[in-house]
Amino acid sequence: MSAIQVNEPKPRMIVPHSVRGGAISLVGLVIGAGIWEIVGRHTQAASFAPFSQTVSALWLMTRSGELPTALESSLELFGAGLGFAMLFGFFGGLFLARIRLLRIGLEPYILMLYATPMFALIPFILSLFGFEFRAKVIVVTLFGVWPILINTLEGARSVSNDLLEVAKSYRSTEPKLWRHVIIPYTLPYTMTGVRQAIARSLIGMLASEYLLAATGLGNLILTYTNRFDTARVLAAVLVITLLATILMAIGRAIENYFARWKAGV
Amino acid sequence: MASVPHEVAIPRTYGVSARTQRTFLRIATGVILLVLWEVLVRWLAPPFVARPVTVARALPHVLANHLPPGTPTFWGAAEATVVASAEGLAIGIVGGVLVGLTMGRLRTADRLLRFYISTFFAMPIIALVPVMTLWFGYSSTVRLYIVALGAFLPICLNVYDGTRSLPASFVEVAQSYRARWWNVWFGIALPASLPYLLAGFKLAVGRVLVGAVVAEYIVNLKGLGSYIVFDSRTFHQPEMMVAVLFLALLGVSVNAAADLATRRFLPWYRRSE
Amino acid sequence: MSTNGAAGRIQIDGVAKQFGDLRVFQDIDLAIGEREIVSIVGPSGCGKTTLLRCIDGLVQPSEGEIRIDGAKVTEPPRGVAVVFQHFGLFPWKTVYENVAYGLRLAGAPKDQIAESVARHIELVGLKGFDKAYPYQLSGGMQQRTGLARALATDPHVLLMDEPFASIDAQTREILQFELLRIWESRPMSMVFVTHSIEEAVLMGDRVVVLRGRPSSIHEVIETGLPRPRTRDVLSSPRFNEVREQVWSLLMHEAEQAERELQEVR
Ligand SMILES: Nc1ncnc2c1ncn2[C@@H]1O[C@H](COP(=O)(O)OP(=O)(O)OP(=O)(O)O)[C@@H](O)[C@H]1O
Ligand SMILES: [Mg+2]
Secondary structure (H helix, E strand, O other): OOOOOOOOOOOOOOOOOOHHHHHHHHHHHHHHHHHHHHHHHOOOOOOOOOHHHHHHHHHHHHHOOHHHHHHHHHHHHHHHHHHHHHHHHHHHHHHHHHOHHHHHHHHHHHHHHHHOOHHHHHHHHHHHHOOOHHHHHHHHHHHHHHHHHHHHHHHHHOOOHHHHHHHHHOOOOHHHHHHHHHHHHHHHHHHHHHHHHHHHHHHHHHHHHHHOOOOHHHHHHHHHHHOOOHHHHHHHHHHHHHHHHHHHHHHHHHHHHHOHHHOOO | OOOOOOOOOOOOOOOOOHHHHHHHHHHHHHHHHHHHHHHHHHHHOOOOOOOHHHHHHHHHHHHOOOOOOOOOOHHHHHHHHHHHHHHHHHHHHHHHHHHHHHHHHOHHHHHHHHHHHHHHHHOOHHHHHHHHHHHHOOOHHHHHHHHHHHHHHHHHHHHHHHHHOOOHHHHHHHHHOOOOHHHHHHHHHHHHHHHHHHHHHHHHHHHHHHHHHHHHHHHOOOOHHHHHHHHHHOOOHHHHHHHHHHHHHHHHHHHHHHHHHHHHHOOOOOOOO | OOOOHHHOOEEEEEEEEEEOOEEEEEEEEEEEOOOOEEEEEOOOOOOHHHHHHHHOOOOOOOEEEEEEOOEEOOOOOOOEEEEOOOOOOOOOOOHHHHHHHHHHHOOOOHHHHHHHHHHHHHHOOOOOOOOOOHHHOOHHHHHHHHHHHHHHOOOOEEEEEOOOOOOOHHHHHHHHHHHHHHHHHOOOEEEEEOOOHHHHHHHOOEEEEEEOOOEEEEEEEEOOOOOOOOHHHHHOHHHHHHHHHHHHHHHHHHHHHHHHHHHHO
């Protein structure tokens, strides 16, 4: 599957290189919050809430326990879905790297699933697995599994023959070959896929909360939209944004950890 | 051949070429997958669930727009989704290139904007669909914003990456020929970032399609998103599956076209290093 | 042959360059005549490239000033072209488009570009390669393209920064004599930075030896070799004499540097 190039820019955190650079970034943040505040104050309350109201809504929803409950429910869904995606993606990728016929046969279909907007498949999954947690986990997994699988496969296939030969010259057995050469070599690729899977699984999480049984943060957004309570909707969006940023940062840290030997290559 | 007696014999493959073998293998795998789908659904699922046979049966009248009155037509829905996605991609490319180049070339712009761009890139944009209905009403404006954002963010970040990794030596060469800033931006930084732009475009296609379909479902706009949900709620799953297949093929073929364009128009890419 | 002092086309007066705390060179006084080739040699890191960039106006000297045809250099002047060690070809442009680059930026009319590009591609011996991309060319051919690009702008000053350093020895010799041939047909002022003592002596009317830390002009040697220069020059007694002279100047420095290093230890 060398034709696939799963290339996604790495999201960056703001790391100020200098005091001045940091100050400019800070100014950017203040301007953003200011614009939000001003726009919010000059539009109808039903359509846009200023920054300050959103923050106080966030505080109220946290205190009432509403937000923590929703967050927990969403995270549970996200975690389970991503967990299965990692499991199936990693082992599926290794498996396909090993079995040539299956790999060649399945390649176009995997690519197709990767390119399909998974949202479209949700009604089908609903009819097979229902509305509840199980179905939603399947949706999240379906969103997340493909980049992991494709990247793992590509990694496992790109182990250089030189390395394999070295291992064989040391009389490495097959299981040890996997443990000491192929898997360590593949993991950085897998983790690149995991980082992409995090973003996609978040979309899957929201999509399944919108379309299947409404729970978690998706439910908060839908409910408060129907009540025209923009401050609470924006508070929920803010939490999702924060969650996404944190998860991406974790994903990137893990990716860098597994790719640390690559710096010198 | 007789005139070159010492020529090493080329090993001959008897029968079919490797390419044909591969194609055959893929078709065979596809058939097996379809049979599995058919058998499993017949065996385990309720009768309204789509199977390859029912989908095939539905295909002609869906494509011919022969549907019961009151149901959305397939081609009308497909056109709405495709046109909106194309608009979003166009806006995303223009905006992404301009903002990405600016951030890549101007430190201050980078520092002011990077936080917002990377944050919005990381978050699921579909979180904004419901609240956008409050801002813009239940109109196609929501979809336009969603697809434009979905295209803009990955393209902008990719162009930014490409511009940032532009070797300083190229800029110096350009300057030695008296290049002005716009020559450097659009004559050097932009072409050097084209491979990044194409990678961003491929990501953007995926995001745009998801965004369009979700917006169509929530805002209830004419399009494949609402078509799919309507058909599934009225137990017309085979009809729905035609739309799913259409979306899958659309995603695949746009990606393939992007790859083809890379090979055709950027022959230097990946070989210059 | 060589012209000195007042008649200089390039006039360098008391130039020094400093990057932060690093003083690269100082007290550079040099005048280069209208049809003169001046070679510059010196140890790695002594600032040869930096000096060339100052002459082209890509960076500003910290002290002193540089004039070309009487005008102070503050930005890359018209009629001055640089050939880079790294070739500096744009990988996304064909040979034709690379050679046309300078003319396009100068806003030359289309037919003039077409005529000049074709002529210069032929001049450097690349006829038939117009549509090739840089990755399809050998190092020697890439630098021929770089040379054609510089010559196509019809410069009267050519700045060469180790143009043949990353080219294999045989090709380098061919290119040296081709450059000399081209120069004979359209003499211009040339500053030729090189690491190779032979090349410096072969090309130059004068050889400038930079030395010290910060470096400055240690010695200027008139080669006094006849033009046009052919392969016979390489075996002439005068060539050997000058080569030995430059060599001993540079070796003295190298040995001294080594001794200093040892004393530090
Ligand atoms: N833009 C810059 N900022 C800071 N230091 C620089 C810069 N450009 C060059 N230097 C430093 O100035 C010194 C001279 O560099 P320069 O490239 O001119 O040397 P050189 O004589 O061309 O070396 P070489 O023979 O290896 O090409 C080096 O120590 C280099 O690190
Ligand atoms: Mg140098």
